[in-house]
Amino acid sequence: MSPRETVRSVIRRNLFSENQVIRQILGICSSLAVTNLLSNSLVMGLGLTFTTALSSLTLSALRNWIPHRIRMIVQTLVIAAYVIFVDIFLKANLPEISKALGPYVGLIITNCIIMGRAEAFAQKNPPLLSLLDGLFAGLGYTGVLLAIAFIREFLGFGTLFGYPVNVVGFETWTVMVMPPSAFFLIGVMIWIASARMAAKKGVKKA
Amino acid sequence: MISPFVIFFASILTSNMILSNFLGMCSYISVSNEYKTASGLGKSVTLVMVLTTVINYAVYRFLVIPLGLEYLQYIVFIIVIAALVQVLEMAMDRFLPDLHIKLGIFLPLITVNCAILGTTLFMVIRDYNFLQSLLFGLGSGLGWWLAISALAAIREKMAKNKLPPGLQGPGIAFIITGLMALAFVGFSGIFPIT
Numbered sequence: 001m002s003p004r005e006t007v008r009s010v011i012r013r014n015l016f017s018e019n020q021v022i023r024q025i026l027g028i029c030s031s032l033a034v035t036n037l038l039s040n041s042l043v044m045g046l047g048l049t050f051t052t053a054l055s056s057l058t059l060s061a062l063r064n065w066i067p068h069r070i071r072m073i074v075q076t077l078v079i080a081a082y083v084i085f086v087d088i089f090l091k092a093n094l095p096e097i098s099k100a101l102g103p104y105v106g107l108i109i110t111n112c113i114i115m116g117r118a119e120a121f122a123q124k125n126p127p128l129l130s131l132l133d134g135l136f137a138g139l140g141y142t143g144v145l146l147a148i149a150f151i152r153e154f155l156g157f158g159t160l161f162g163y164p165v166n167v168v169g170f171e172t173w174t175v176m177v178m179p180p181s182a183f184f185l186i187g188v189m190i191w192i193a194s195a196r197m198a199a200k201k202g203v204k205k206a
Numbered sequence: 207m208i209s210p211f212v213i214f215f216a217s218i219l220t221s222n223m224i225l226s227n228f229l230g231m232c233s234y235i236s237v238s239n240e241y242k243t244a245s246g247l248g249k250s251v252t253l254v255m256v257l258t259t260v261i262n263y264a265v266y267r268f269l270v271i272p273l274g275l276e277y278l279q280y281i282v283f284i285i286v287i288a289a290l291v292q293v294l295e296m297a298m299d300r301f302l303p304d305l306h307i308k309l310g311i312f313l314p315l316i317t318v319n320c321a322i323l324g325t326t327l328f329m330v331i332r333d334y335n336f337l338q339s340l341l342f343g344l345g346s347g348l349g350w351w352l353a354i355s356a357l358a359a360i361r362e363k364m365a366k367n368k369l370p371p372g373l374q375g376p377g378i379a380f381i382i383t384g385l386m387a388l389a390f391v392g393f394s395g396i397f398p399i400t
Binding site: 025026027028032033072073076077080081083084087088102103106107109110111112115175178179180181182183184186187188190191192193194195196198 | 225226227228229231232235236277278279280281284288318319320322323324327328331370371372373375376377378379380381383384385387388391
């Protein structure tokens with residue numbers, strides 16, 4: 001990571017060159033299961049973005065007061081508090097999606113992206129920049145989720161956000177609804193992303 | 207009520223934590239280069255999973271519900287998991303030093319393994335009783351162990367194969383996992399979905 005981060009570099013890095021999901025392979029845990037429908041993915045992505053942004057902000061603001069040895073547990077507690085907020089909000093306002101997401105909302109706590117941003121960025125940077133970093137890390141994650149969900153919902157159900165967009169004579173692919181397809185899609189996305197990065201740098205990269 | 211034994215086998219095969227619930231992916235992808243290490247992690251996860259499921263079950267039934275603290279359940283569960291891992295590490299160091307050398311390095315990783323918290327949350331959402339929870343925790347752990355060992359064994363075998371540069375590492379690991387998941391879908395006829 002470069003020593004001096006500007007607003008622009010933070011945005012570019014999180015959305016593209018170091019996208020948390022397909023470049024850093026983080027946060028896959030609680031996310032792939034929700035990508036068979038676009039609406040679920042969108043809600044999940046926004047929930048994670050909210051949590052990452054605010055916990056980065058909070059932890060960065062508190063970074064000089066948290067004793068180093070117990071920082072992990074403080075981080076976890078701050079994150080858990082925001083996740084509870086998201087969970088209660090979803091239960092009150094979007095009960096159906098909350099039910100469909102099930103345990104995966106709670107699992108935002110153990111999503112490695114949030115802890116990763118807190119450790120790697122919020123520890124060393126001022127609050128507002130950390131907020132931005134968390135926000136765009138979350139948006140990068142949301143983008144990947146939506147891309148996967150777009151393919152899976154379109155091919156698996158023939159709908160987009162629940163609206164039928166069936167081309168005449170199109171047979172839906174049952175496999176796209178099932179878990180294996182998510183693994184294939186993310187594998188291919190990582191492949192494309194690494195190949196493009198390698199081509200850009202002009203070196204063969206593992 | 208679903209029989210605890212159906213839950214046990216279903217959580218290993220048909221609703222495998224990794225292959226159908228996508229939980230614990232981070233360590234699954236990053237610690238699967240070598241079979242021995244992967245298997246060690248799998249064992250630790252199984253152990254922690256059984257213990258946390260049982261303890262969280264008791265905490266949820268006898269503390270969280272009577273006190274009306276359901277909205278704090280995430281914090282309670284994550285603290286239980288973190289504390290348990292810490293205690294386990296100290297106890298292992300003291301009483302089973304050999305085992306500690308083998309498994310100790312994995313323990314801190316496990317606190318942030320989503321499969322552990324996921325098992326607890328599934329248990330709460332599906333409203334399992336004690337025996338069901340115990341076997342669900344055990345089955346989920348064994349299923350996780352099975353999946354990571356299988357992936358590590360495959361990756362070890364193909365370590366010398368030539369791959370397109372972009373596909374090496376995590377890319378191919380996901381595609382292998384996809385194929386494994388496809389194979390495990392074949393088990394789904396055995397049990398009713400839990």
